Amino acid sequence: MELEGAERAEGGVFALAALPHPPSAFRQAARHAALLHARGVVPLEGAPAVGAAGCPIRVGYVSNDxxxxxxxxxxxxxxEARNRERFHVTLYSYGRDDNSAMxxxxxxxCxxxxxxxAVSLREMAERIRxxxxxxxxDLKGHTHDSRIGVFAYRPAPIQVAFLGFPGTCGADYIDYVIGDRWVTPLEHAPHYTEKIAQMPQCYQPNDLQRPFPEPATRGQWGLPADALVLGCFNQxxxxxxxTFDSWMRILQAVPDSCLWLLEDNPQATANLRREAEARGVSARRLIFAxxxxxxxxxxxxxxxxxxxxxxxxNAHTTASDALWMGVPIVTYAGPTFASRVAASLLDAVGLPExxxxxxxxxxxxxxxxxxxxPRLERLRRHLRxxxxxxxxxxxxxxxxxxEGLYQRMAERARAGLPPEHLPAAPLN
Incomplete structure (x- = not known):
């Protein structure tokens, strides 16, 4: 029953990220979920210490993805690009084995x-220790099938949240959250229970080997040949x-445009078409992929x-996919981590405007x-x-x-210093 309660709480926290809310409410919801995950947990005995200076730093990643x-x-x-002499990496996986190329x-x-x-949370923690x-x-945070409760056992001297969850975990057993100047500016520190560790560039990693296929044709996807196509492939x-109000005003201001959306589910498609009509925009101008x-x-x-x-x-992975394929994206940067990811990506590709x-x-x-x-084409050429x-x-x-962040975390721990905010530092 405790696990069920934690799962319901983490689902609520994740859903809150997609709704307008004050950051203080998000922190409170995350804190509640973190406490549920830690209910009944007795931390492992002893206080683990970071390995000696000069030894490889041992990093473990926990995920089912x-x-x-x-x-x-x-x-x-x-x-693949990590320093294998200075960092030893272990992946603790509790997800499926699909034997895919990825x-x-x-x-x-690794x-x-x-x-x-097949192991319990405590057994995971004992193996990690x-x-x-x-x-x-932790690469999951308060997302589906998270095992953040492993961290409540305190199996490692330094515990970090990264990538999978756009916000604070609300857990006193997570020391740092990795972000950057955009998604986690230091003035937002009161919204986090963790200390902020800022990457010198965008916090989101990407793969230079991802495909770059030849573009499809508009006819293949049912798009008008001569219209301006505005896209959004978020769920x-x-x-x-x-947001939808703004989109409809843009369509009204640019009559030869259409909006290309992801066909997520039939009910959502019907609702969006109905709402477009209610705002004075023909439902035919919404095209679903x-x-x-x-x-x-x-x-x-x-x-x-x-x-x-x-x-x-915001768009997160979908934003970096678009930029990779040479398509600019306009974003509104709000007050939360989830609302600032596209801004971070745009800054990293030189399009802060x-x-x-x-x-x-x-x-x-x-x-x-x-x-x-002409300006739009210049932006597309810049990306290509x-x-x-x-x-x-x-x-x-x-x-x-x-690795620079991990090194700074380890140095503080070796010196007997508690976690502290780590502002972005230039790469050597």
Whole structure:
């Protein structure tokens, strides 16, 4: 029953990220979920210490997504580019074994891959303690099938939240949350129970080996040949009335445009069409794309002239996919981690002018771009030509930044100092 309660709480926290809310409410909800995960847990005896200076830092990652999943797709390039002499990496996996090419890459990129599907939380913690892990990293947070309760046993001297959950975990057993200047500015520290550790560039890793397929044709996806296509491939639960209002005003201001959305489920499709009509926009101007395999999805993205982000839960992986395929995205950066991810990505590809500080600014920026085709094409060319050189797609650069943070965490621990905020530092 305790696990059921924790699962319900984590589902509520994750859902809250997609709804307008004050950051203080998010922290409170996350704290409640973290306490449920820790209910009845007695931490392991003894206080583990970080290994001696000069020895490799032993990093462990906990997740059930080390297979053909977005987390693995994002992480694999950084894992492959890591410094193998200075960092020893173990993946603690409790997810499925799909033997996919992605899973094989992930396995090959680490020193050890430990299957933990059949063990209890305490047994996981005991194995991690026995392995002498210095820095234990949770890649799930309050998402489905999380095992964040393992961290309540305190199996490692330094415990970190990273990548899988856009916000505070609310747990006193997580020491740091890894972000960057955009998603976790230090002035937002009161919204976090963890100390903020900032990457020197965007916190989101990406894989330079991801496919770059030839673009599809508009006819293949039922798009009008001569219209301006505005795209958004986020799941329907991320679309809130305020965002949809802005989209409809943009469509009204640009009559030769249409909105290309993901066909998430029939009820959502019907609702969105109805709401467009209620706002004076023909439902025929909303075109829905079925879900597709990764390579097919990437191939269709350049058919959109411009991507429209949504808030308070931005495009995350879907934003980096669009930028990878040369499609600019307009975003509104709000007050929460989840509402600032696209801003971080845009800054990392040299397009900060597409980051807006209000819905009105968002609408004006999108409308201005759609009315200035030469400028829009310049932005697309900037992305196409810089794709292989932007920091956000450089796995080696990302690995160096992440390892720099891990080194700073370890040095503080060896000196007997408690966790503290780690502002972004330039790469050596």
């Amino acid at each position: 080390f297979h053909n999943h977005a987390t693995a797709m994002l992480m694999v390039g950084a894992l 899973q094989q890459r992930v396995r090959a990129a 020193d050890r891959f430990v299957d933990m599907r 026995a392995d002498g892990i210095d820095i234990l990293v 329907a639960y991320k679309i809130v009335p305020e 079925p879900k597709a395999g990764f390579a097919k999805h990437l191939a269709r993205l350049p058919l959109a002239d411009l991507m429209l982000d949504n808030w308070p839960y 597409l980051i807006c500080d209000s819905p009105a600014g968002y609408e004006a920026t999108a409308i201005g771009l759609l009315r200035d085709r 030509e810089g794709r292989l050189h932007f920091p956000v797609f450089d796995g080696a650069r990302f690995a160096a930044g992440l």
